Amino acid sequence: MAEDDDLDLRELDDQELVEQMWDDLYDGLADEIVVGTNILLERGWPPYRVLTEALVEGMRIVGVDFRDGILFVPEVLMAANSMKAGMSILRPLLIETGAPRQGKMVIGTVKGDIHDIGKNLVSMMMEGAGFEVIDIGINNPVENYLEALEKHKPDILGMSALLTTTMPYMKVVIDTMKEQGIRDDYVVLVGGAPLNEEFAREVGADAYCRDAAVAVEKAKEIMVRKHNMSA
Numbered sequence: 507m508a509e510d511d512d513l514d515l516r517e518l519d520d521q522e523l524v525e526q527m528w529d530d531l532y533d534g535l536a537d538e539i540v541v542g543t544n545i546l547l548e549r550g551w552p553p554y555r556v557l558t559e560a561l562v563e564g565m566r567i568v569g570v571d572f573r574d575g576i577l578f579v580p581e582v583l584m585a586a587n588s589m590k591a592g593m594s595i596l597r598p599l600l601i602e603t604g605a606p607r608q609g610k611m612v613i614g615t616v617k618g619d620i621h622d623i624g625k626n627l628v629s630m631m632m633e634g635a636g637f638e639v640i641d642i643g644i645n646n647p648v649e650n651y652l653e654a655l656e657k658h659k660p661d662i663l664g665m666s667a668l669l670t671t672t673m674p675y676m677k678v679v680i681d682t683m684k685e686q687g688i689r690d691d692y693v694v695l696v697g698g699a700p701l702n703e704e705f706a707r708e709v710g711a712d713a714y715c716r717d718a719a720v721a722v723e724k725a726k727e728i729m730v731r732k733h734n735m736s737a
Contacts, residue, residue: 515541520549524560531564532571534584536591543592553599554606557636561592565634573719579627582718586630593633607638609729612654613664614642616675621668624698627718628664635722637662648675648682655683655692661732662725665711667698677709684710693728695721 515538518526523542530538539561546556568585571577577585611632615625622644629641640658642650655663667673676696683689689710696706697715706714712728715721 515545520546520551524563527560528564528567531561531585531588532568534581534588536588539588539592540595543595547595547599553596553603556592557596557600561589561596562634562636565589565631569631569719569722573717579623582627582631583623586627586634589634590630608636608726609662609732610638610640610658610660611662611664611725612640612642612651612658612660613666614646614651614654615644615666615668616672616679617645617647618675619667619669619672620644621666621698624668624718625664625666628666628697628715628721631718631722632725635726637725648679651679652682652686655688660692661729662693662695664695664697664715664721666696667701670700673698673700673705674709676711680710693725693732695724697721 515523515526523545527539527542530542542560543556546560547553565585568577568582572582613625613629613632615622625641625644629639633639640654640660642654651663651665654660665676665679667676680689680694683692683694693713694711695713695715696709696711697717701714703714706712713724715724
């Protein structure tokens, strides 16, 4: 089966292959994404072009249907894992070529909370959109966030919580950032099932993201504004 797929993919012209890769991403077919990525590279496509035109655009389509309730978390995770398979080939090449990044994000679930599906989804979709993502995992005290900010100097800090008992900890992190005079150096996005816009405002976050697709949209908007302000 795989050999037939390989032959089929090789017979497609570039545009047909890219569109087939969008379909394969949508269907969570990691092996086909690996094959398609390698074919485009063999045809002389720069790694950044493969990333943006094949993988990122494919994940954008997935993100739209996720936002609109056509796709659900299991399908998006499969698509994101397929994206990761392609990224594993492209990442070292992108580093070599110094490809432009959308921006950088540190993300982690707050202290007392061990839920990570939503966070992982955001991480994968942000990476799929061209962001560099540093995922610091679950159950993070304020010290972990501050250390990651100091070490990685991201544009965005993302915090996730799934419990009503843990979500107030986001305010502890943001208040500590204010005390240390670094709050305005970063854009803070918060998300998780029990949160809402009002909570985000109360704790001093820049935005509430109800799902991974919204997180990507907000992050892109923020980076555009940031570039325009510095231009």
